[in-house]
Amino acid sequence: MQTKFITKVFPEGQGRLASQLMSSVDCVILPLCQTSHVGKQTLPSAIAHLDQLLDGAISLAIKNKEFAGKICETLLIHQNSTWKSKGIQAQRILMVGLGEHAQLSEKTSENKLLTEYAKAARAALRVIITNQSQSVLWLLDQEIGTKKENIYSQCIRQTISLAEEACYRFGARFTQFKTKPVENPVNLKSITFATTTKLEKSLKEIVRIGVAVAQGIGLTKDLGNLPPNICNPTYLAKTAQRVGKEQALKVQVLERKDMEQLGMGAFLSVTQGSESPPKFIIMHHQGGTTKEAPIVIVGKGITFDTGGISLKPGEGMDEMKYDMCGAASVLGVMQAVAQMGLKKNVIGVIPTCENMPSGKATRPGDIVVTMSGQTVEILNTDAEGRLILCDALTYVERFKPKAVIDIATLTGACIIALGHVHSGLFSKNDQLIDDLLEAGKISLDTVWHMPLDDAYQEQLKSNFADMANIGGRPAGSVTAACYLSRFTHAYPWAHLDIAGTAWKSGAAKGATGRPVSLLTEYLLKAK
Ligand code: BES
Numbered sequence: 001m002q003t004k005f006i007t008k009v010f011p012e013g014q015g016r017l018a019s020q021l022m023s024s025v026d027c028v029i030l031p032l033c034q035t036s037h038v039g040k041q042t043l044p045s046a047i048a049h050l051d052q053l054l055d056g057a058i059s060l061a062i063k064n065k066e067f068a069g070k071i072c073e074t075l076l077i078h079q080n081s082t083w084k085s086k087g088i089q090a091q092r093i094l095m096v097g098l099g100e101h102a103q104l105s106e107k108t109s110e111n112k113l114l115t116e117y118a119k120a121a122r123a124a125l126r127v128i129i130t131n132q133s134q135s136v137l138w139l140l141d142q143e144i145g146t147k148k149e150n151i152y153s154q155c156i157r158q159t160i161s162l163a164e165e166a167c168y169r170f171g172a173r174f175t176q177f178k179t180k181p182v183e184n185p186v187n188l189k190s191i192t193f194a195t196t197t198k199l200e201k202s203l204k205e206i207v208r209i210g211v212a213v214a215q216g217i218g219l220t221k222d223l224g225n226l227p228p229n230i231c232n233p234t235y236l237a238k239t240a241q242r243v244g245k246e247q248a249l250k251v252q253v254l255e256r257k258d259m260e261q262l263g264m265g266a267f268l269s270v271t272q273g274s275e276s277p278p279k280f281i282i283m284h285h286q287g288g289t290t291k292e293a294p295i296v297i298v299g300k301g302i303t304f305d306t307g308g309i310s311l312k313p314g315e316g317m318d319e320m321k322y323d324m325c326g327a328a329s330v331l332g333v334m335q336a337v338a339q340m341g342l343k344k345n346v347i348g349v350i351p352t353c354e355n356m357p358s359g360k361a362t363r364p365g366d367i368v369v370t371m372s373g374q375t376v377e378i379l380n381t382d383a384e385g386r387l388i389l390c391d392a393l394t395y396v397e398r399f400k401p402k403a404v405i406d407i408a409t410l411t412g413a414c415i416i417a418l419g420h421v422h423s424g425l426f427s428k429n430d431q432l433i434d435d436l437l438e439a440g441k442i443s444l445d446t447v448w449h450m451p452l453d454d455a456y457q458e459q460l461k462s463n464f465a466d467m468a469n470i471g472g473r474p475a476g477s478v479t480a481a482c483y484l485s486r487f488t489h490a491y492p493w494a495h496l497d498i499a500g501t502a503w504k505s506g507a508a509k510g511a512t513g514r515p516v517s518l519l520t521e522y523l524l525k526a527k
Pocket residue numbers: 305307323380382383384385409410411412413470471476499500
């Protein structure tokens with residue numbers, strides 16, 4: 001990450017400090033609510049000081065109706081000779097509208113408020129990136145900070161993630177893939193959050209967590225976007241080992257022979273047609289006591305999904321490089337929790353291989369024995385995610401987990417059901433469901449609770465084995481989850497289908513980094 005996130009004290013009513021701060025940045029961002037201040041033509045007290053310093057430039061813009069504080073509205077005020085004569089170096093002030101809902105009331109839900117804030121922050125970032133500001137002072141506690149601590153903290157964390165998103169250029173991180181330098185590079189060197197003294201300590205901690213999460217998201221996006229000839233199972237294993245070294249995580253990588261010994265017949269059937277060796281990655285973050293049961297996250301790591309013998313159609317098949325986004329999110333989350341020093345035990349598990357057709361590949365009709373001992377008739381080799389995950393879900397029983405969450409780009413059917421807005425959440429554990437729904441709303445990385453009734457299990461019947469690996473077209477994402485549920489009886493479990501949310505197609509093709517925000521938020525709050 002290039003951008004530095006800094007915190008500075010900005011005591012109310014001290015104009016001198018304000019000017020000092022302003023001398024070190026080239027843009028000041030000033031988010032304002034439509035209803036509370038702009039509409040009433042009164043400014044929050046610290047902003048009023050700033051206004052005085054600027055000879056009333058802010059209040060004049062409001063009075064002249066150049067700025068109403070509508071959601072995403074932006075107005076740039078440029079430096080003039082009077083500011084300059086007072087020693088204020090900032091080239092510009094960017095007023096940003098937070099709209100009506102930004103004012104926290106009992107009626108406004110936290111999710112609504114944060115969603116609106118994120119929209120406004122995106123608008124502000126677009127402007128400062130266009131005008132190539134390098135150092136920015138972000139003033140927000142006057143409108144939001146003093147009201148609800150949780151909201152305040154989330155707004156700052158959102159700002160950090162959104163700034164990273166706005167600055168993300170794959171080509172700037174990996175220069176080997178395009179022979180010409182990246183178009184419109186960004187050079188946002190720092191964002192300084194200003195706060196009152198009493199909030200300073202918590203603000204530092206919030207920024208530290210926000211940066212860890214944003215960097216985790218960055219890692220997840222990079223891994224997703226890398227081409228499948230580079231980002232293969234071996235690359236993921238090496239990345240896990242590198243992250244482990246950097247962040248003091250214990251990392252273990254199992255090879256094919258280890259998986260054979262463990263009896264992972266379902267996983268091994270998927271890798272059979274590939275020349276690239278499979279890996280089974282385990283990452284331990286020991287932030288709690290040794291006695292404490294861990295939370296385990298398991299990510300699908302198919303580094304390329306051709307469908308195997310049940311070959312996929314050619315159009316858009318390149319996007320199946322993203323079929324390891326579950327694995328990438330596990331790596332991102334593990335990096336983030338280690339970096340922030342989360343005081344809990346978390347284990348990340350990644351089964352990873354390619355799904356390729358070949359003379360050695362698994363055929364439709366083959367029957368395999370899973371690590372659990374249950375047998376599976378493989379009716380479609382393109383339903384491979386559940387085959388690698390089921391053995392991983394059996395493997396993690398040994399950790400006696402408090403909870404297990406798997407994350408997978410599992411079904412096209414989930415995209416049909418939920419589009420690209422929510423990830424699918426499947427679970428029978430009420431606590432996990434509530435916690436993940438809540439974490440989604442707060443992190444703006446939302447999930448939708450899908451059914452998992454036993455009635456759907458019928459569709460997995462096989463005439464020749466304990467179960468089939470597909471359940472037909474109806475409710476395809478539900479039967480996939482039903483299949484996984486048969487391997488999770490030893491612990492509380494939830495499954496996230498991120499097929500619609502892990503990446504974007506079309507002109508803006510690229511990984512989103514979801515659901516790293518959701519999972520880190522869940523882990524931070526987990527009891
Ligand atoms: N990785 C795919 C799911 C997928 C497809 C995610 C498109 C995102 C976009 C998965 O391995 C798969 O192929 N699933 C099949 C299952 C079917 C054969 C039962 C699917 O969804 O078509």
